[in-house]
Amino acid sequence: MIGILNISSYTCVLAMIALGLAVVFGMMDIVNLAHAEWVTIGAYALAVAQAVGGKEAFWLALLVAPAVGAVLGWCLERFIIRLLYDRPLDTLLATYAVSLILQKALELVFGTQPMLVYAPFSGAVPVPGGSYPAYRIFVIGVALTVTAGCWLLFARTRFGTQLRAVIQHPAMAEATGIDTRRLNRIAFCGGAALASLAGVLVAPMVSVESHLGVSYLAKAFFVIVLGGIGSIAGSILGSAVIGTAETLLSYRVDPSLASAVVLVLSIVVIRFRPQGLIPGFSAAHQLLGKG
């Protein structure tokens, strides 16, 4: 039971990070390598909020951090990515540079030592076969709610339909009167906000440093590639696969060896199923990329 809870808490966080990345990748064909920095920004926002307002500021940070993330994401989209829409591969390099600058800037402002963050409540909940930290159960709950919300947004609203249309065929979507630029911007900000929210949630469970996000980045990309590009179900399934494999392996072997095994596994899976486990909305968007 505890094992299952461990797996699901890791999977949920991974899914939240991967969701934004998957949608942006599917829509704009942009690989945002700075995405992981938004996880770090969320965690730092929590640290700042708690340093100012005490332990209870967690609830405030839960709202403020996504807003901060969305604003910064808007800046990134407005000032850098928009200039590079016709050169998709260069956006990868540009966002890589941005992530480098952000990491170092965070280090310069806040120092290299880990920041102090607290979980808003402690205590354990009895579950069959032992007890489990209440905070982790809270994380699972929040992540599930948010993911379900995204799913509803995608599947049931007019906005979601438009998003899927843009993913499937941007030119056609534009021809039917959808403002693709605007949708791109909204999706980008939304993805950034989700990543920041995930940052707030994971912060009390890990040590908050400037390179906190990097370890999530590579996994989030595996999730997308494994699950299928631009598909929500795919990224959820992908995070379940990667999260389960990694958690189970890390019981038996060294964590870094576990991530190596996961890497090898995903490379082998890609060889035999290049379009992902659940192919996305975009039929044309295969591993070749559109660029």
Next chain:
Amino acid sequence: MSGKHAGCLRLWFSQPLLGPRDVSPLLMWSVAVAAMAVVPFFAGPWLLSTVRDALVMGILALSYDLLWGRAGVLTLGHTTFLGLGAYGFAIATVQFGQASLTGLAVGVLCAGAVAAAIGYFLLFAGARLHFFAIISLAVLIVAQQLAVSWQSITGGDTGILGIPGLSFGVGSHTFDMRGPRASWYSVAVVLLAATALIGLVCRSRYGKVLDAIATNEWRAKACGYHTSFHLLLVFVASAALAAIAGALMAACSGVVAPDVFSPLLATEVILWVAIGGRGRIGGPVIAAVVLTLLRQAVSSYSTDGWPLILGGLFLACVLFMPNGLRLHDLLEAARRAGRAVWIRPLVHRAGHAREER
């Protein structure tokens, strides 16, 4: 059968006749040869070893230029192979007490095998562009984690110390490449040879095939080329060259630490090729040497400054100089600016005249 293969190879690598286009590369190469031969007589040992380390980075830049510039395969983890070469050399010479040439071979074989495995699974599956870049980044991160945590072999965070320098015997005579001047010459010879070799390959028919694949893979495929296979070949060759650079680096500096796997260095490699100009051969090497020396100068003032400068340079390069920096363009821009300063009154008058009309 072997005759057929030899004929095939001759067809691939046959060189066109010397023409006016070959003058400037030949000239540059000869100048480089002369400079490499002469410099040790003027430079002190400290300067010599600093520039030598920068030249090793030049070899790395060359290998990446072959991969990204020529074949159009973007990877974010090219230093994986540098690190594999360095660790292979270090482990073979220090832990197993092998000769340095064996160490070099082990390093190159390791890197080549890893590149072949990754390349087979990814390139043959059709993974290109973003996907390949991201997965190579992940490979780099995992390699770094393994280098840190697998202490019994790699020495953990401290790495491996006391790596012997290069030395090899031909017949009864032993060449010792440990002194500052000898190691300079060995690095210079490898760099110049690699430059010449890659220059020749790119000049031949095979270079044209690579250009075709980089420009439009579908068309190249339609012309009957097995593109995945050619990309895999270039990937492995580039990894082997990077591993040679790694082994030279380990032999020259005497230490290997998990730092060689740092994503920062991988970023620098991309920057060198981006600034030096993709697909050109001299540019990336010069950019690598200059930027490595610049990094050493900057990090003697502050250690935090370099990544920020690197990120800024990188962003500026991607946004404003997608084709790299060219001496020719610089001169042209300077000439235009100079002319604008000189002829400004004329331009104004012309503008007025147009307005009046």
